Amino acid sequence: MDTSAFVTSLATSFAIFIVLLFLYSWLSRTSSNFVIYYPLRISRGLGPPEDVKSRSPWAWLREAWQASEKEIIDLAGLDAAVYINFLDAVLQILGYSAFFCVPVLVPLAVTSDNYSTAVRAPTDPAFGGFDKLSMGNIAKKNKSRIWAFLIAAYWLSIVTYIVLWQKYKHIINVRDQVLSANARPEQFTVLVQNLPPPTNGTRSEQVDAFFRKLHPDAYEKCLVVTKLHKSSKLWTKLDSLKRKLKHAEAVFGQSKTKDKPEGIRPQHKTGFLGLVGAKVDTIDNSKEKIKDLSVKLQAEQKRTIAEEQEASAFAIFNNRAVAAEVSQSAIATIASKWRTSQAPEPEEIVWGNLSMPYLPQLFRKFGIYFLVFLIIIFYMIPISFVSALTSLDNLEKLVPFIKSIVKIKVLNTVLQAYLPQLALIIFLALLPSLLMFLSKLEGIVSHSHLVRATAGKYFYFNVVNVFLGVTISGTVFNALKKITKQPGQIVSLLDASLPPQASFFITYIALLYVFFVGYGLELSRLVPLIIFHIKKRFLCKTEEEIRDAWAPGPFNYHTHVPADMLIVTIAACYAVLAPMVLPFAIMYFALGWIIVRNQALKVYIPKYDSGGRMWPHMQARILAALVISQITMLGYFSVKKFVFSFLLFPLPIATLIFAYVCNKLFYTAFRVTPISLVSTDLKDMPSVASLVEAYTPTCLTPEDKFEDAEKFEDARSTATSRTSSGITSPA
Amino acid sequence: MDTSAFVTSLATSFAIFIVLLFLYSWLSRTSSNFVIYYPLRISRGLGPPEDVKSRSPWAWLREAWQASEKEIIDLAGLDAAVYINFLDAVLQILGYSAFFCVPVLVPLAVTSDNYSTAVRAPTDPAFGGFDKLSMGNIAKKNKSRIWAFLIAAYWLSIVTYIVLWQKYKHIINVRDQVLSANARPEQFTVLVQNLPPPTNGTRSEQVDAFFRKLHPDAYEKCLVVTKLHKSSKLWTKLDSLKRKLKHAEAVFGQSKTKDKPEGIRPQHKTGFLGLVGAKVDTIDNSKEKIKDLSVKLQAEQKRTIAEEQEASAFAIFNNRAVAAEVSQSAIATIASKWRTSQAPEPEEIVWGNLSMPYLPQLFRKFGIYFLVFLIIIFYMIPISFVSALTSLDNLEKLVPFIKSIVKIKVLNTVLQAYLPQLALIIFLALLPSLLMFLSKLEGIVSHSHLVRATAGKYFYFNVVNVFLGVTISGTVFNALKKITKQPGQIVSLLDASLPPQASFFITYIALLYVFFVGYGLELSRLVPLIIFHIKKRFLCKTEEEIRDAWAPGPFNYHTHVPADMLIVTIAACYAVLAPMVLPFAIMYFALGWIIVRNQALKVYIPKYDSGGRMWPHMQARILAALVISQITMLGYFSVKKFVFSFLLFPLPIATLIFAYVCNKLFYTAFRVTPISLVSTDLKDMPSVASLVEAYTPTCLTPEDKFEDAEKFEDARSTATSRTSSGITSPA
Structure with a gap:
């Protein structure tokens, strides 16, 4: 050019x-x-x-x-x-x-x-x-x-x-x-990970015993994290049924014109993708299913709280300064146990990652760093491989019906020229999601x-x-x-x-x-x-x-x-x-x-x-x-x-020193919450109940609170992760 | 061979x-x-x-x-x-x-x-x-x-x-x-360094105000570190005089033989190195001087406590767990202020280093690392220089009287052969002390x-x-x-x-x-x-x-x-x-x-x-x-x-990973005191008074406590650093 x-x-x-x-x-x-x-x-x-x-x-x-x-x-x-x-x-x-x-x-x-x-x-x-x-x-x-x-x-x-x-x-x-x-809420809450198996009593007793002795005045209660695959599945199903019901009701409402004041009740087939099976009334059918699922979900919630507890918990304090101190302290001698950190904001918790065992997680991290290193250095290799695989000759063998397309000459030329590039462009477009996925695995x-x-x-x-x-x-x-x-x-x-x-x-x-x-x-x-x-x-x-x-x-x-x-x-x-x-x-x-x-x-x-x-x-x-x-x-x-x-020569060294000094002076305040920030008195303290609610995952919220929670959730456009695992407040 | x-x-x-x-x-x-x-x-x-x-x-x-x-x-x-x-x-x-x-x-x-x-x-x-x-x-x-x-x-x-x-x-x-x-004692004590200038009130009020608000039950009091050059000088002088007096008394006692029951009172000259000046009675002279110095020291102690306060303090708690938490927490947003750490054991404190400003100290550290790097890489250069300087020809010019020695032939040969090596051997012998000195400057x-x-x-x-x-x-x-x-x-x-x-x-x-x-x-x-x-x-x-x-x-x-x-x-x-x-x-x-x-x-x-x-x-x-x-x-x-x-190839990588994992798992327990270790109940708690005494430098100890303290000190063979700076308990 x-x-x-x-x-x-x-x-x-x-x-x-x-x-x-x-x-x-x-x-x-x-x-x-x-x-x-x-x-x-x-x-x-x-x-x-x-x-x-x-x-x-x-x-x-x-x-x-x-x-x-x-x-x-x-x-x-x-x-x-x-x-x-x-x-x-x-x-x-x-x-x-x-x-x-x-x-x-x-x-x-x-x-x-x-x-x-x-x-x-x-x-x-x-x-x-x-x-x-x-x-x-x-x-x-x-x-x-x-x-x-x-x-x-x-x-x-x-x-x-x-x-x-x-x-x-x-x-x-x-x-x-x-x-x-x-x-x-995260300022009052400490995430405790990698709890050792309790010697006697339940998980929550174990956490309570330790923190109550340490901070009898400031410690309130703990919420043990649970596996939530099943409840979350039920909750999602219930949620989509409710949406379906509302949709059907809206369709029914709009069908009530002046000519037809009784309207047309929407119907759908029960089989695969709504294409086959018996036709049923959508509104009635959904209502019935919702009633069913609600009962099932309630039972599952109880079971999860009782049986699916994992080795991590949220400890809730009534004092921001004490919570900040606890979140910065080493508790056990072996650092892989009783790891504390400030809890993430409730909306951004990756529930599924809260209870990973420490050493496997560390090795997983190494593995992923190595994989990312390979991707960065050798990213051309899999792409060449894919483009070779998707070259027209190979595609013809793999997907026979493509032959008829290839016969069109113009298309053939275009495909020959752009298929390899297409592979690269698709890779580059998918790269951020791939990296995000790998980071999540960490x-x-x-x-x-x-x-x-x-x-x-x-x-x-x-x-x-x-x-x-x-x-x-x-x-x-x-x-x-x-x-x-x-x-x-x-x-x-x-x-x-x-x-x-x-x-x-x-x-x-x-x-x-x-x-x-x-x-x-x-x-x-x-x-x-x-x-x-x-x-x-x-x-x-x-x-x-x-x-x-x-x-x-x-x-x-x-x-x-x-x-x-x-x-x-x-x-x-x-x-x-x-x-x-x-x-x-x-x-x-x-x-x-x-x-x-x-x-x-x-x-x-x-x-x-x-x-x-x-x-x-x-x-x-x-x-x-x-x-x-x-x-x-x-x-x-x-x-x-x-x-x-x-x-x-002195310039790169000066930059490294500058980076080190900035890191030493300023980074701590980003990594943890400095005590002096949170030792000021607050006008309105959040109630313990509101903290417990914040750190209870949606799919474990009792049915009667659903409606409100749902509206709230929608307003912030539900984070998908929010329903894959969760925590439970012991009764 | x-x-x-x-x-x-x-x-x-x-x-x-x-x-x-x-x-x-x-x-x-x-x-x-x-x-x-x-x-x-x-x-x-x-x-x-x-x-x-x-x-x-x-x-x-x-x-x-x-x-x-x-x-x-x-x-x-x-x-x-x-x-x-x-x-x-x-x-x-x-x-x-x-x-x-x-x-x-x-x-x-x-x-x-x-x-x-x-x-x-x-x-x-x-x-x-x-x-x-x-x-x-x-x-x-x-x-x-x-x-x-x-x-x-x-x-x-x-x-x-x-x-x-x-x-x-x-x-x-x-x-x-x-x-x-x-x-x-160090488990109950937190060293707070790099305090900012107090906005109102004294240093100890500044420290008290913060910790008393944070831990009203566990915090006891603080000891502000002071500059101690003068008191320490007086104290050392007083101490050596007391030793001199005891020595003279012992000499006098031993001189009382059967033949001479009155003994010989030891005498010394007051001038340079005891070689010149008027002859005086050692016992009387020492007693007089001790009386003088005691008064001076007491005045100096008072002045130091009031006027020589520095920007660091020891905060004393009555609860090991709280002290451990505080020592691990970031307090100020800018990490160069209000730095906390567990106090060193009283006997091993390097008093002079307690109150260094943060950034200058950081740059000093870089400077020393660089210097050590140079010493490690180029240590032969100064040695060659010194050996060149100490070669016989040069020595003759610098120290003329050496000429007469050089004339002896055997000596000449030996010196010619060994002078350069001697420089190296002396350097290697002095190296640990040099490195120790440099580390102290850090x-x-x-x-x-x-x-x-x-x-x-x-x-x-x-x-x-x-x-x-x-x-x-x-x-x-x-x-x-x-x-x-x-x-x-x-x-x-x-x-x-x-x-x-x-x-x-x-x-x-x-x-x-x-x-x-x-x-x-x-x-x-x-x-x-x-x-x-x-x-x-x-x-x-x-x-x-x-x-x-x-x-x-x-x-x-x-x-x-x-x-x-x-x-x-x-x-x-x-x-x-x-x-x-x-x-x-x-x-x-x-x-x-x-x-x-x-x-x-x-x-x-x-x-x-x-x-x-x-x-x-x-x-x-x-x-x-x-x-x-x-x-x-x-x-x-x-x-x-x-x-x-x-x-x-995998071996060095495995070693690095092993080192990293060990560091992650175990090192924290050496760097800080894990809370679970110190949250057990103690049978006998040290009194606050004993903690204050432990963290008060010898040269600021009131006169009447001197004798005991001295005996104790001797038993552990006084650490020289103990008298170069110190702390003071505000009255």
Whole structure:
């Protein structure tokens, strides 16, 4: 692709973005679309903005810009605020870097003439335009100009340290205020895992005996975790029957027209998928089945509480400070027993992982790390295998009827060309879910931790594959080159990995291909809008079903953050070597910043709030990107045979020390709850009953509480994990 | 040195050992020597064994052999018991390894003929005798025999894992019993460091306010740490004056003979070193000065308590479990403030380090690690510099009067030859003290931790310099080779580093040179015995002075453990490649085991007890030695072009995983006090007053308590650090 093609592509995506922007301002004024554009405000009882019908097309921009951090935290929670702070930090780092690099380094490069005079010409002359703006155009003999780039390397590092240091302190402050002011149920609850078999008495007696002796005043009671497969199965069945009944009743109600005031009672067949079997009246049949199942569920609940107790429990205290102390203390001599930690927020508990035995879990973790390592390093192998398997010749043998399709010549050509790429694209699309699944197998007990673990793995996948490109030559690269026609990360991955001597600017394209269009789609929410309207028209009958159709999930941090981090890594690596990367990266993050603020304030409904525990991981990864960039620079300066390259040596070491110091000073407050935060007096303490209710899984809630609990659950769009295992309060 | 010289050297040191053994049995029967051979028993009020005059020369052997672990713990403390357990573990590992390696591998090697047929003959034919017993004698084509060595590598690793696993569990058990049964002052006391400046009120009010709110029932009071330079100086002066007075009184008393019943009053000159100035009566002069100083000290004590308070304090609780919880909890959000930890035992506090600001301390630590790294890598450079400086020519210029000495020809030759070596020997002798000094600068707050830190640094010095020898060829090696005439570690360091293709057996010599003689000297205590008798005869006049003359210190773990660890490293590295190293190493540790038991039961008087916290470090270092050995084997098997060498790859990884798992499971119980240990009820609780007294430094103890405190102090041979800073109890 030459420079003109680059400009064309940029202009095209910008045009699409503008169209989507106008679509957004127009669509978001229609009241039938409010649930798509303001779902968070609606679910919080605020409704769309007051001037929604008459507002200027840019009102959303002003609102997103002006919203204070407090508003964001109140509406969207600390997690969203921290994500915005992350974008903010990146913007600051890149902005301050550009402040030095662009006006100083670019003129130095453009007035040099290495490429026109040196033996080694740029590999692809088409990129000459951008190439002249990079360090590659500085001749080796031009020492004084190289010094400016070395100073820039220091500038970039120091700017990063200062920004991250201030952000860390700021986020800790914000977190402190939120945590100390609000009494959250997890602050009163300690998760005790890996209890040894009780020597005498029941599990709950065992836990009670220990904590009551230790904290007679502060300890209230414990909830032993139970296996819930059976109750959860029954509960899900009952729940879907209830939904079916409501749906049928709604259909019956709508069928009562003026002409036919008695209506048509909906019927269905009882057999496989409702296709075969005897026809029955849906309403009567459902009511009958619900009555049956309720009885069964009650019996199962009793049985579970009595017989399915596992080796972990939630200990409930009436004092936040004592709970925090207990959650940080080693109890047994062998650390695999009586492990305590602060309980996760009730909504984000991964019930199935609460009672894993310690050592097997540890080994499982090693196994999964090893597997992820293999996936990161050798991910091409299974894909090649699958593409070989799905090559047309093999498919013909496996699925004979495909032969008739293959005979069509055009189709044949297309399939031959795209089948292998398809395998790769499917793999990359499934990767986050695969990593999430693997993280879950590790035995992590909270969803927010799962998200962090997945984001970490995905980040390593990105980074290793960026740098694999540098070391692995020819074959793999060529195999993948074909896919560059597909916009997507894989392009940026491989293009960024071209050695710095070649043109860096292919990376820009990677940056630009997607983000204008991507952000436009994110803002205009065209896809959810269309799906919602189709569902509403053809499928939804009850209020509940309509709500389910529009309710958006929370932010997908586990895909958003690694994607952003890849851009950060590329920008940091080339900020000094080819400073023109900076304006594009800044544009990417500036747009991201404003759109994420808008979506946080109006759209996404968080299921839980981890209290911004993503931040230390984001900070660590920005520093990892910085270390990679510093090592790259060290290498490239050496390529330039610059004798003072050794002056770059202290930089990676300084980054490691900075990371260590930040970790030592600040990370503890994210890992555990500092006592001073929770030793302040509270105005309204939650009652023990409310804590017990919070930590009782839905499928063990007594029938009479079902209806309320259900409504509540729906409002936060039920976490699927909530029904796979659970806890029981001993009578 | 050829084989016969090796045997001669071995026989000589064995003969010396036997002589020393007999000397020991003979000398230890004389009652004037009891204080040298049974000081621990005497200071514990037990006296020498009952049959001491009539016992067989081997009675000590039986006693050391039969003593139960409980006896050792009761007499010598947990630290000594753990050191013995360490020797025990090493013995077991080497013993089980030898059980396979010696009878299987040695015959396989001896019946091979690589050295007689292969092109590459052993570098030094003199070692042929031992060389034939090593893996070097297996020909490359002899795959089936190499398999046996590979199995041995697995055997060695698995044996190590099993022994270390059991030992760790055993030591944790023993530690549990000791810690939970005995109420020790440090269990009730929490050290709070890096307090922020109090917003209103005094330091002690600040600490009181926080803990009283958190634990109104369990918290008693706090002792703020103060700067004590001045009081400590006065106290030391006063103390030495009191000793001087007692000495003078004793001299005066002894001078009252029958002929001269009035005696001679001792006198001294008041000027520099007692050499110049007016002559005064020592007794009167001292009494006067003591009166003066007492008044000054009291004033200084008051001033210190009021004005010299620092940013740390000891918080005293009446409940061990609560104190343990508080000591494990993060209190402030920024981890550099309100840092809590279990207080060190009063006797082992490094007062001067209690109040270091956090970040400066962290950077200081980095600086010291870097310095130690430089010392380990480049330790030859300053030594060469010093030896160059102390070469005769330079010395002549610097110290002119040396010229006359140099003129004597024999002396000149000797000095020319030995001056550089002398510099190295002095450096190696001073190294432990240097490392201890550097560790103290790190800001470590307890002596036992200092010992561990020093032992760690010393271990790395040993290991790196063993393996430097492998990589750095010729020059450095040759420079050092001259010193091999000096028995000492440097021999073993360099000889062990010869590449495995050469003869490994030089290492044996290193093992054997020293240990027979060394252990003989250790047991017979000839040097302390002679010093004691000289001091007693010519210097000591008071009871106190005589006690000081015989009182032995505690075990010097910071030199003993790394020295042992070097042998472990060598033995582990060559156990498979040259199994004949094993019998010698086993002999070394067997002898060490029995002699250390004897010394622990009868001689060394521990100053404090860290509760065996040395163990995790010992275990980690045994595993480090194992990893080094596994990597060496991997390399050597590859040299043999054995295609299944890759089967050795899992071993180092397994060792790392084993270390990680042990750390996860067991280390917590050493790092902090598990709550379950200290939540048992105690029969006799120490009073708060006794705790306050324990954590008040001697130089702040009121005058009237001095005499008792002093006696007590003497009995445990005053720790010098005890008087450099201290704490004060607010009135």
